[in-house]
Amino acid sequence: xxxxxxxxxxxxxxxxxxxxxxxxxxxxxxxxxxxxxxxxxxxxxxxxxxxxxxxxxxxxxxxxxxxxxxxxxxxxxxxxxxxxxxxxxxxxxxxxxxxxxxxxxxxxxxxxxxxxxxxxxxxxxxxxxxxxxxxxxxxxxxxxxxxxxxxxxxxxxxxxxxxxxxxxxxxxxxxxx
Amino acid sequence: xxxxxxxxxxxxxxxxxxxxxxxxxxxxxxxxxxxxxxxxxxxxxxxxxxxxxxxxxxxxxxxxxxxxxxxxxxxxxxxxxxxxxxxxxxxxxxxxxxxxxxxxxxxxxxxxxxxxxxxxxxxxxxxxxxxxxxxxxxxxxxxxxxxxxxxxxxxxxxxxxxxxxxxxxxxxxxxxxxxxxxxxxxxxxxxxxxxxxxxxxxxxxxxxxxxxxxxxxxxxxxxxxxxxxxxxxxxxxxxxxxxxxxxxxxxxxxxxxxxxxxxxxxxxxxxxxxxxxxxxxxxxxxxxxxxxxxxxxxxxxxxxxxxxxxxxxxxxxxxxxxxxxxxxxxxxxxxxxxxxxxxxxxxxxxxxxxxxxxxxxxxxxxxxxxxxxxxxxxxxxxxxxxxxxxxxxxxxxxxxxxxxxxxxxxxxxxxxxxxxxxxxxxxxxxxxxxxxxxxxxxxxxxxxxxxxxxxxxxxxxxxxxxxxxxxxxxxxxxxxxxxxxxxxxxxxxxxxxxxxxxxxxxxxxxxxxxxxxxxxxxxxxxxxxxxxxxxxxxxxxxxxxxxxxxxxxxxx
Ligand SMILES: Cc1ncc(C[n+]2csc(CCOP(=O)(O)OP(=O)(O)O)c2C)c(N)n1
Ligand SMILES: [Mg+2]
Numbered sequence: 088x089x090x091x092x093x094x095x096x097x098x099x100x101x102x103x104x105x106x107x108x109x110x111x112x113x114x115x116x117x118x119x120x121x122x123x124x125x126x127x128x129x130x131x132x133x134x135x136x137x138x139x140x141x142x143x144x145x146x147x148x149x150x151x152x153x154x155x156x157x158x159x160x161x162x163x164x165x166x167x168x169x170x171x172x173x174x175x176x177x178x179x180x181x182x183x184x185x186x187x188x189x190x191x192x193x194x195x196x197x198x199x200x201x202x203x204x205x206x207x208x209x210x211x212x213x214x215x216x217x218x219x220x221x222x223x224x225x226x227x228x229x230x231x232x233x234x235x236x237x238x239x240x241x242x243x244x245x246x247x248x249x250x251x252x253x254x255x256x257x258x259x260x261x262x263x264x
Numbered sequence: 265x266x267x268x269x270x271x272x273x274x275x276x277x278x279x280x281x282x283x284x285x286x287x288x289x290x291x292x293x294x295x296x297x298x299x300x301x302x303x304x305x306x307x308x309x310x311x312x313x314x315x316x317x318x319x320x321x322x323x324x325x326x327x328x329x330x331x332x333x334x335x336x337x338x339x340x341x342x343x344x345x346x347x348x349x350x351x352x353x354x355x356x357x358x359x360x361x362x363x364x365x366x367x368x369x370x371x372x373x374x375x376x377x378x379x380x381x382x383x384x385x386x387x388x389x390x391x392x393x394x395x396x397x398x399x400x401x402x403x404x405x406x407x408x409x410x411x412x413x414x415x416x417x418x419x420x421x422x423x424x425x426x427x428x429x430x431x432x433x434x435x436x437x438x439x440x441x442x443x444x445x446x447x448x449x450x451x452x453x454x455x456x457x458x459x460x461x462x463x464x465x466x467x468x469x470x471x472x473x474x475x476x477x478x479x480x481x482x483x484x485x486x487x488x489x490x491x492x493x494x495x496x497x498x499x500x501x502x503x504x505x506x507x508x509x510x511x512x513x514x515x516x517x518x519x520x521x522x523x524x525x526x527x528x529x530x531x532x533x534x535x536x537x538x539x540x541x542x543x544x545x546x547x548x549x550x551x552x553x554x555x556x557x558x559x560x561x562x563x564x565x566x567x568x569x570x571x572x573x574x575x576x577x578x579x580x581x582x583x584x585x586x587x588x589x590x591x592x593x594x595x596x597x598x599x600x601x602x603x604x605x606x607x608x609x610x611x612x613x614x615x616x617x618x619x620x621x622x623x624x625x626x627x628x629x630x631x632x633x634x635x636x637x638x639x640x641x642x643x644x645x646x647x648x649x650x651x652x653x654x655x656x657x658x659x660x661x662x663x664x665x666x667x668x669x670x671x672x673x674x675x676x677x678x679x680x681x682x683x684x685x686x687x688x689x690x691x692x693x694x695x696x697x698x699x700x701x702x703x704x705x706x707x708x709x710x711x712x713x714x715x716x717x718x719x720x721x722x723x724x725x726x727x728x729x730x731x732x733x734x735x736x737x738x739x740x741x742x743x744x745x746x747x748x749x750x751x752x753x754x755x756x757x758x759x760x761x762x763x764x765x766x767x768x769x770x771x772x773x774x775x776x777x778x779x780x781x782x783x784x785x786x787x788x789x790x791x792x793x794x795x796x797x798x799x800x801x802x803x804x805x806x807x808x809x810x811x812x813x814x815x816x817x818x819x820x
Pocket of ligand 2: 701725731
């Protein structure tokens with residue numbers, strides 16, 4: 088089963104290598120990994136989608152926790168959360184099929200962000216199912232290039248468990264927990 | 265506070281109580297050596313960087329303190345790799361400094377540049393490439409903290425030459441603050457109560473201990489627990505010395521080459537309490553046949569070890585000593601006469617025996633050594649048959665006296681580790697038990713030991729072969745012996761002498777005791793070459809895929 092891990096890490100060089108290296112060396116399968124800064128400049132957020140049974144995921148989480156640069160980690164798969172991915176698709180678009188493509192774009196509430204003589208770039212955001220669906224819908228026209236960001240996610244609600252809490256507060260939580 | 269980065273490092277080392285550095289210099293690490301020269305810290309110049317880490321590891325394991333090494337960039341750093349991996353697998357606290365090319369040249373394939381933080385990422389607990397001298401004092405302090413706390417391990421600091429030479433105004437911080445690193449020492453109270461109940465109610469409890477007990481200093485509490493419960497105690501290889509083997513409740517080592525009665529006891533216990541162990545494959549044998557009747561409780565400071573290899577009924581994260589402190593008042597004393605009687609039957613039915621062999625029996629030699637040193641010497645070993653005989657026949661009674669590469673099985677570890685051990689404990693008698701193959705991997709350190717005036721005793725079992733590998737070929741590869749025989753071994757006794765050390769030889773059984781006695785009394789670095797047969801086998805042996813009770817035992 089696929090799990091979504093929300094990981095807060097030190098915003099330092101080499102941290103991505105540590106995380107990616109851990110997955111490679113222990114034979115865990117990363118579906119996607121998205122990383123970027125957070126509201127706190129010293130902290131980055133990684134959203135990792137990983138495939139595995141419960142035992143494997145437990146090991147993944149424990150091993151990630153052992154990395155000194157990992158500050159906080161939650162498996163949010165079962166928590167209500169908003170998960171989004173962004174895709175850019177460069178699709179063949181001779182003038183006679185453009186209308187059809189634009190309809191598809193409309194249906195998926197996607198956008199056309201670039202137009203060339205015989206191609207378009209479509210931008211779409213959504214959950215994994217939606218991204219897969221728009222990709223499938225455009226495939227018959229001929230996809231020239233495609234870039235996906237991988238999933239990013241936040242837990243719903245005003246305070247998405249400890250994850251959304253202030254970092255210093257979290258340390259107290261983890262010590263008593 | 266006008267000091268260089270390198271001077272700040274030395275200042276931090278002194279603050280951490282480091283009195284000894286093992287190392288090997290080169291261009292990129294010279295700033296550190298320059299600063300070291302003006303300090304009271306002693307430097308031990310080894311003959312190969314790998315042995316600097318091994319020696320620091322031997323020092324750390326015997327003393328319980330953090331070992332420190334220096335090496336230069338490039339080849340100096342890559343030579344460390346086996347040493348670091350060895351320390352990592354055995355959770356040994358070592359802090360390693362490597363010189364690096366100046367920051368402006370990092371990433372340009374400069375002369376003697378290598379990405380040492382990249383290379384050592386999977387074999388260190390943490391590592392640092394220092395780019396800003398202002399961070400250096402904090403990093404050194406953090407490195408020591410990380411190395412020695414939680415599950416200990418090696419930490420590497422890669423220090424570019426310009427950073428080491430830059431002025432460093434930053435003070436050493438008073439405290440370490442790492443928000444992503446908070447090891448759990450204290451066990452969960454509810455789980456401890458549950459564990460106490462489980463142990464108190466067990467009919468056939470078995471306590472199974474490893475390196476975590478040694479690392480946390482829990483040996484006295486362990487004896488009290490075992491006596492209160494009247495439960496036997498078995499150890500892993502790394503756990504040797506955590507429980508005195510002359511204690512009536514001791515079962516000794518369990519596993520692939522464990523004591524036969526210990527292996528049988530695992531099949532029959534109803535509660536197995538693993539403390540500071542990681543249920544390594546060399547210990548469990550086939551997992552589906554492991555401790556089939558037992559509920560398993562597992563205490564370890566590293567949460568990732570719990571449930572990794574075996575199913576666990578009662579998981580508990582915490583430090584062995586802290587957990588035992590909390591556990592002891594809660595367990596009920598028991599007599600367990602039936603279980604103790606059964607264990608006695610197992611001891612009689614499945615004793616530890618030698619099997620057939622040559623004139624001088626290595627097992628017998630090690631038993632005599634154990635008696636003559638009353639199980640109190642510090643024993644380092646290399647890797648091979650001799651390692652297993654040392655583990656099975658010496659009779660360890662004190663923690664931090666069995667120093668061996670347990671997790672990685674690194675040949676060449678024993679002698680440099682003995683150098684570190686002797687420097688940590690100048691008063692102690694240190695024996696390096698080695699084989700002709702292993703010793704030749706770190707033989708040049710004879711020079712280091714002579715220079716440092718160390719009265720180490722090297723007991724070298726010479727079978728002219730890599731006999732442990734030969735044993736594998738005997739059992740698994742139709743006895744076709746390939747690439748295991750040495751025909752060009754040196755005259756080891758002459759070799760020792762040409763370094764200015766003492767060299768002695770044992771060729772027959774009558775010589776064993778006099779030669780060991782002479783070595784124990786001469787106060788000098790001494791190599792004893794003991795000639796044995798390559799046809800010796802280590803028994804018992806659990807074949808691949810078998811359960812612990814399905815051992816191959818000697819025929820006679
Ligand atoms: C660095 C390294 N290379 C290879 C091995 C594989 N190996 C395990 S035991 C052994 C033989 C060791 O020979 P020796 O030191 O003479 O010990 P003996 O088994 O003969 O007592 C070898 C080659 C190893 N453990 N470490
Ligand atoms: Mg040999």
